[in-house]
Amino acid sequence: MASHNTSPRRDGFFRLLARGLALFLALYVALSIFALFRDNAYNLNTWWIDLHFLPALVGAALQAIVALALFVFALFSPARPVLKLPVGIVFLLFAALAGINATEVYLTAASGVIVLGFPVPFSLFIAVAFLLLALATLSKRSADPGRKQGRANGGSGLKTVSVMLLSVVLSGILFPLGQVYCFGKTEYRSRVDAVVVLGAQVLPNGQLTYPLQDRVDKGIRLYRDGLTPVLIMSGGVDVEGTDEAAAMRDYAVKQGVPASAILLDSEGNTTEATAQNVVKIAEQKGFIRLGAVSSYYHMARIKMLFLANGHDVYTYPATPNLEGSNLAFNTIREIPGWWYYWFDAVFA
Numbered sequence: 001m002a003s004h005n006t007s008p009r010r011d012g013f014f015r016l017l018a019r020g021l022a023l024f025l026a027l028y029v030a031l032s033i034f035a036l037f038r039d040n041a042y043n044l045n046t047w048w049i050d051l052h053f054l055p056a057l058v059g060a061a062l063q064a065i066v067a068l069a070l071f072v073f074a075l076f077s078p079a080r081p082v083l084k085l086p087v088g089i090v091f092l093l094f095a096a097l098a099g100i101n102a103t104e105v106y107l108t109a110a111s112g113v114i115v116l117g118f119p120v121p122f123s124l125f126i127a128v129a130f131l132l133l134a135l136a137t138l139s140k141r142s143a144d145p146g147r148k149q150g151r152a153n154g155g156s157g158l159k160t161v162s163v164m165l166l167s168v169v170l171s172g173i174l175f176p177l178g179q180v181y182c183f184g185k186t187e188y189r190s191r192v193d194a195v196v197v198l199g200a201q202v203l204p205n206g207q208l209t210y211p212l213q214d215r216v217d218k219g220i221r222l223y224r225d226g227l228t229p230v231l232i233m234s235g236g237v238d239v240e241g242t243d244e245a246a247a248m249r250d251y252a253v254k255q256g257v258p259a260s261a262i263l264l265d266s267e268g269n270t271t272e273a274t275a276q277n278v279v280k281i282a283e284q285k286g287f288i289r290l291g292a293v294s295s296y297y298h299m300a301r302i303k304m305l306f307l308a309n310g311h312d313v314y315t316y317p318a319t320p321n322l323e324g325s326n327l328a329f330n331t332i333r334e335i336p337g338w339w340y341y342w343f344d345a346v347f348a
Contacts, residue, residue, distance in 0.1 A: 016160060018136040019074045020167020021129060024175070026070035033063055035346040044345060047179065047304070048126050049094065050101050066094050073137055074164075084137050091134035098127035117185025117296065117317065122178050176300070176338035180331060184299040188291070188314035195219055195228040195291035195316065196278045198298065199235020199244035199268060206247050211295055211318075211326070216248050218293045218318040220255050227316075228291060230261055232278055234268035244268075271298070272341070275305040282311065291316055297331040301338050308345045 025048075032044035043059075045051075051059035069090040078084040101123035109116050197219040200212035208216060219231045231252065235244025245264040253259050263281060268274035282290055292302050296317035306313045320327055 013163060015077070015136055016163035017167045018133055019077060020164035021171050022070045022133055023074035023164060024168045024171035025129075026067055026074055028175075029063055029067040029070065031346050033060070033067065036060065044342070047342075048175075049098050049123065051097065053100075062093075062097075066090055070133075073133065078137070088134045088138035091130045091137060095127050095130035095134060098123045098130060102127055113189060115187045115189060117187060118181045120182060122182035125178055125182070172339070173335055176335050176342075177331075179300040179338070180297050180334055183303070184296040184315075185317055186299075187316055189227070190289070190291075190314050191227050192289040192291040192314055193228070193287035194230040194232055194263070194282065194285070195222055195293055196232040196234050196265075196274065196313075197248060198271065198274055198292065198294040198302065199233070199248060202235070202238070202242050202244050202247045204240055204242065206242065206250070208247060208251055211320075211330075212244070212248065213251070214318040214321055215293050215295065216251055217255075217321070218316060220252055220257055222291070222293070222316060223257055223261065230263060230285075230287075231257065232263045232265060232281060234265040234274040234278060236269035236273075237266060271301060272305050275302070275309050275311075279306070279309045279311045289314065293318055295320065295327075295330065297327070297334045301334065301341055304338075304341055304345065308348070 028048070029045060032047075035044050045063050051062065054062070069087045072078060072083060073087050073091075076083070078087060102121045105114075105116070105121035105123060108114050197215050200215065201209045202212065203209060216233075219228075219233075222228050223231055233245040233248040233252070235248060237243050243266050245266045245268065249259070249262045249264060252262060263285075265274065265277045265281065268277055278290065281287070290306070290311060291314040292299070292306070293316045294302055299315045299317050303313060303315060
């Protein structure tokens, strides 16, 4: 008897988590479509699913359909076949599309074009999420004896809102964190026209801090491996007058990189400024294929900002040989940073 009474409550909790996940994705997709129709530089939905193999109008229509399906499931939790069947089918379709994306990533890695620093591509998590949403939608639910009681004492509405809000918050944390690890640790092995190395703090004596030294060392290796003929050192000038870009150049020259192979961007005070400045340099110099070096937790945001400025980049995450103990803190700090720039791209 005890088992019978607790099972529906457990199922109800996880279904509410699924509805919260659906609400998060619905809001994300809807805002991405809003940005797309405001003629932003790129489709923000490519961060969770890539429909490049479909005609643009078909892809946009599918995104609108899945946003509607997500809202229906999140807000109404349909039980009647007339609603839950089409919603479930849409979720299964997007699970399959995300699965195609994941397969493409693995095939690209097998060809040697990229190296996966994290073994699971982000699109595979998206495929699993949509598969779980489809199962939650299409499954036969037994009546929850606790539901009527909850309505009688006024607790059902509070429980629903609380659990769904918890799910939305967790999704908002895990979504960028998944990209930081899955995308940020992916390294391209393609040759490019130039690689920008993004700056970090330089000590007053001109010595590079550990994260910055890791980044410049990575750029030097790319130059030595013949993957780029040009390094663009990008950083700001601090209040004491220390020029990060110049310090990065000096370090690279001491390691054997010719000064003639290095360009400076001393106005890269922020990641956004670096993206804007480097795109301008690329246009002036005729660079077509650009690469970017930074710490892995920084790469997803870099990719986003370059795309917002109309230029894609190949990513080369620095090996954290020296950064060590600061990695966890810097990774967590990237979560609000990622959302800040994402919302900026939506409403720019």
